[in-house]
Amino acid sequence: MEQVAHAAEENQQKAWLLLDEAEDLMGMEEAHPGFLARLRGATEMLPALRLTLAGYRSLLELRQAIPPHYLSPLLGGFISFVLPPLSxxxxxxxxxxxxxxxxxxxxxxxxxxxxxxxxxxxxxxxxxxxxxxxxxxxxxxxxxxxxxxxxxxENVFPADFELLSGVEQQVLLGLCQQKESTFAEIETTLRDKSYHLSKSLQDLVDLGFLYRTSTGYAISSQVLGRWLASLKDSGEMPAPISDPVVIELHSVDEQEKQLEELLEIHRDNLHHYEKIKAQYGFDVRLHVINGLEYEKEAIQKLQQDLESLRQRRKEEQK
Structure with a gap:
C-alpha cells in the first residue's frame, strides 16, 4: 500500500484503495488490537492515498473504534453516503x-x-x-x-430491511403482492398515520426498494417482491432497529441530523489538528497537514450536502 501511494505521489496522482465488506472492521479491534490505529495512521501519513470503505451496514459506529486520545477518529475525514441502485x-x-x-x-x-x-x-x-x-x-x-x-x-435483503423504519417496512409489505399502488392506497394500509409518508416513499425509491410509476409506486424487482411475500407469509417480522447507535438514513430529518452530527465531529477534529499544528510551529508533521486537509474537505462536502438537503425540504413543502 505504501509503495503504491508513494508511486502515485511521485506522478502527482492519487491512489484509491477500496475496502469492501467494511462492516468486518467493526469487530477488528477486539480480534486484532491496534489494527485500526495502523490503518488510520497509514491514511494520515500517505497524502496520495484515499481510502474508500464500502459495506451493507451503517459504518458510523466505527467513529469510536479508536480512542480519541490515541489517534484521530477512524472516520475522521470520511464522508458517508448511501449508494443508489443502478439506473x-x-x-x-x-x-x-x-x-x-x-x-x-x-x-x-x-x-x-x-x-x-x-x-x-x-x-x-x-x-x-x-x-x-x-x-x-x-x-x-x-x-x-x-x-x-x-x-x-436471503443473504441480501434482511440486513437492509431491518434498517428501515416501521412505516417503511409496512409500505413494502403492503405493496409486495400488488402490481402498484397510489399514494392514497398506500396511506390506507398503514396501521399508524405518518405525516412523513411522502418522504418515506421517496427514500424507499432512492434506496432501490420502490420505483415510481405514472400513477403511484411499485416494488423495484420481482426478486425483492418474492422475498417480501415470503417474509409476510411467515409472520416472522423483524422489529425496526431503534438502537441509538444505528442512524437511519431514510428520511430528510434523520439525514439532516446525521449530517449535522458528522459536521460537528469534523469541526472538532479540525480544531484538534489546528491545536497540534500550533504546537509544532514551522516544523509541522506530515500527518497533521494531511489531517487538516482531510477535515477541511469533509467539512466542505458536508456543508454542501446539508444545503442540498435543506433545499430539498423546501421544495417538498411547497
Whole structure:
C-alpha cells in the first residue's frame, strides 16, 4: 500500500484503495488490537492515498473504534453516503459488458427480463447473470435459476430491511403482492398515520426498494417482491432497529441530523489538528497537514450536502 501511494505521489496522482465488506472492521479491534490505529495512521501519513470503505451496514459506529486520545477518529475525514441502485442504462451496460469491448451480445428480451427480476441491484445482477451465462451467451432465466436467485436474496435483503423504519417496512409489505399502488392506497394500509409518508416513499425509491410509476409506486424487482411475500407469509417480522447507535438514513430529518452530527465531529477534529499544528510551529508533521486537509474537505462536502438537503425540504413543502 505504501509503495503504491508513494508511486502515485511521485506522478502527482492519487491512489484509491477500496475496502469492501467494511462492516468486518467493526469487530477488528477486539480480534486484532491496534489494527485500526495502523490503518488510520497509514491514511494520515500517505497524502496520495484515499481510502474508500464500502459495506451493507451503517459504518458510523466505527467513529469510536479508536480512542480519541490515541489517534484521530477512524472516520475522521470520511464522508458517508448511501449508494443508489443502478439506473436502467447502467444496468444494461453492466449486463452487456459495454465497458469491456467487444462486450456481450444479449437479446433485448433477456435484458428486459433481467431488469424485471433484479432491477438495479448490483449483487443480484451479477449473481443472476453469472447463473445465466452458458455457452458464451446469456440464456433466458428459467424457474431453477430464479429459485436460486431468490435464495440469494436471503443473504441480501434482511440486513437492509431491518434498517428501515416501521412505516417503511409496512409500505413494502403492503405493496409486495400488488402490481402498484397510489399514494392514497398506500396511506390506507398503514396501521399508524405518518405525516412523513411522502418522504418515506421517496427514500424507499432512492434506496432501490420502490420505483415510481405514472400513477403511484411499485416494488423495484420481482426478486425483492418474492422475498417480501415470503417474509409476510411467515409472520416472522423483524422489529425496526431503534438502537441509538444505528442512524437511519431514510428520511430528510434523520439525514439532516446525521449530517449535522458528522459536521460537528469534523469541526472538532479540525480544531484538534489546528491545536497540534500550533504546537509544532514551522516544523509541522506530515500527518497533521494531511489531517487538516482531510477535515477541511469533509467539512466542505458536508456543508454542501446539508444545503442540498435543506433545499430539498423546501421544495417538498411547497
Amino acid at each position: 436502467a442504462a447502467e444496468t444494461t451496460a453492466l449486463i452487456c459488458q459495454e465497458k469491456m469491448p467487444p462486450g456481450v451480445q444479449v437479446e433485448e428480451a433477456v435484458v428486459n427480463r433481467i431488469l424485471i427480476e433484479a432491477d438495479g441491484h448490483p449483487f443480484l445482477l451479477q449473481r443472476l447473470c453469472n447463473s445465466l451465462w452458458q455457452e458464451g451467451m446469456l440464456q433466458p432465466p428459467d424457474e431453477t435459476i430464479l429459485y436460486r436467485i431468490s435464495a440469494d436474496a
